Amino acid sequence: MAAANQEPHVSAVRPRSFQDESYLDGFLGTVSDLQKAGVLQDVVLEVEGRRFPCHRLVLSAASPYFRAMFTGGMAESRQKTVVLQGLDASIFGEILSYIYSGTLHVSMDTVQPLYQAADLLQLDYVRDTCKSCMAMNVERSTCVDLQLYKFADVFSVDNVLKRCLELIHRNFVEVASSEEFCSLSVNQLTEIISHDELGVTEEITVWEAVVRWVQHSKKERLHHLPSILPHIRFDLLTSDDTAAILEHPLVGEDPGICKVIRNVLQKGNPILKPRHGVTMEMALLYKIEHSSNEILFMNPREGKYISCSYKDEPFAGYSATTVTSDNNIYILETKKESDEEEQLSLFKYNHVKNVWELTGLSSASREPGTHIKYLFEIDQILYYMRDYYTPSRKVRLRKYNQHTNHWQECAQLQLEESTQHGDCAALSCGPHLYFLTSTEVYRYDPTEDRWSKRTAPGIIHQVHSAVAMGTEIFCTDLYFDNTIVYDTESDCWQKLQVTE
The missing domain is CATH 1.25.40.420 (Serine Threonine Protein Phosphatase 5, Tetratricopeptide repeat)
Known part of the structure; x- marks a missing residue:
């Protein structure tokens, strides 16, 4: 009898909840199958004369626009066929495909009309995705698209509008x-x-x-x-x-x-x-002193030097610098956070305000040993290279993703053990990156993420500095006693004769 008077076990009176992780995917898949099979459809949407049989419930769940149309007492809530104005039939077909599948297909040809349709139908995900695609495209572009500028202006896509204006001004x-x-x-x-x-x-x-x-x-x-x-x-x-x-x-x-x-x-x-x-017709980066907070420029047209104080204190870490094809100047500052990680701070020079502005801050893995740092730009993408003077003698390459604010790892380059400290130069020329020594030349192809070996110079004792002009790369030793030129198209070297 004593056992009969005991309280029931907790699990017998408190129900437990179970979440079916596959339910939502399965449910959406079934709804998509019903749409494809034309089953239980209760409304037809007509766009530019093209008819789209649909489900009111699905449309209302996906779009506040349709929810107001079908539940707010509007005339359309009682109609079997609803005519939609101001939409392109093929674009609406893509919108409908997204509503039933959750998958959106976007190209540069469709991104603007998709955004416009999503703005009307109040589909936030489609609108935000199109906005990101436009922003990504305009950030990588060096060409002016006035059509995109006008679109961004009308729909107040601020980040796209800002970049378009920069290109238009330039x-x-x-x-x-x-x-x-x-x-x-x-x-x-x-x-x-x-x-x-x-x-x-x-x-x-x-x-x-x-x-x-x-x-x-x-x-x-x-x-x-x-x-x-x-x-x-x-x-x-x-x-x-x-x-x-x-x-x-x-x-x-x-x-x-x-x-x-x-x-x-x-x-x-x-x-x-x-x-x-x-x-200022042209501004050339002249020199950076690591013990100073000033940077020098030269205006060749006026024959004047310009000094810029970019912050109260000098950059703490050794900085790599580059001037991009659209005349922007970047500095990458590295600062040790721990034995395993370092902080990467990317600064962009504002020519008008005469100040450096932080454009990216991230962390990356760190390797011990001394190294030389390089910063390059190819097709509006920044690359960061490190040549480590460790027994492994490898060159590490990263590229900057401005949308995620992270440096992504690229293919590494393994150098020969005979390569000496200080005998190297790295630069961009055309669509490729080049790493040069007196005995080795390597070319990096960003489209394939691959290094390939090219013809070595063999006519200079040491490569100390290099500069690209057109499709040619000019290299010199430390004291400019010898100058050689590399034709990147023919993969050939020749020594330049110095005239006194």
Whole structure:
């Protein structure tokens, strides 16, 4: 009897919960099968005359747009066929495929209309994925896409818009001569020409671009000219250029335009600075002192040196430096965190603000031993190379993924044991990286992630420095007693004759 009076075991009164890990995948797969088989479909969506039989429940679960349509008492909730406006049929087919499968297929041809459709249908994942794809493409691009700029402006895709503007400013002369330039809105035009970073060497170039834009549709655009003119920096124009502008036929067509120009000339605008391209045709990195917080540049056009103080304290670690093809300057600072790891800090020089800005901070594995560090850029991707002076004599290579903020491991290069300390140079030339010594030459192909051995020079005692010009690489020894040149296309070396 005593046993009968005891409390039941806890497990008998408290139910346990079990989660079927495969349920969601199986459920989604079954729903997809029902859609493919045309079973239990209760609504037809019509886009551009093409009919898409669907399930109201599935559409409502996937999209707030459809949930409001089918549950909010709208007329569409009672219709067997619902016509959708403002969508492309093939794009909607891809959207529907995503809703039923969870898989999205994106290409650069479809990313913009997919984003537009996702924005309408309130599909956050599709919209965010398209945004990431556009950002990745524009970050890697060196070409200006005004269509993408206009799209990013309309839909407020800020990171894409910022990068597009950088490319437009840097390549303004090319952009202003394109057909697409004339399709910009007045707000987009003024946004572009108002920036200090505009890549022009003469302010008259900006006026000529504005004239071209107005004349493309003069009847509709001439009245915008008075609001555009204050963004042109008349203080930077020569007297001849100013006189030519005042005599231009466009100015004569509206007395108000001439009045605006004279007011701007009379009052000036102290807020507006010289364009970046006007004051500096080219800036070359000259030298970095590891014991100083200054960096020196040279402006070849003016024959002047420029000093930049980039932080209160010098970089703590040994820094690798590179100038990229789009004229950006990067410094990679390494700092020991432990015996196994080090911190990698990537800084980018802001030409306009004259400061260094941190663009990436990450950790990476560390190896003991002395080493030489290199930083390169190929096709808008940064590569970080280390030549370790350890018994193994290996060269370690990483590339920077700016979207994940991590340095990814690439193929390592094993050197011959006979290679001597200090007898090496590394650089990028065309689409490849090169590692050179007096007895070895290796080429890295980023598309294949592979090193290959090339013809060794054999005509110089030591390779101390190297520079690439076009498809050729010029190498010298420590005291510039010998200079040799390597043709990367023919894989041949020759010694240059020094004339006194």
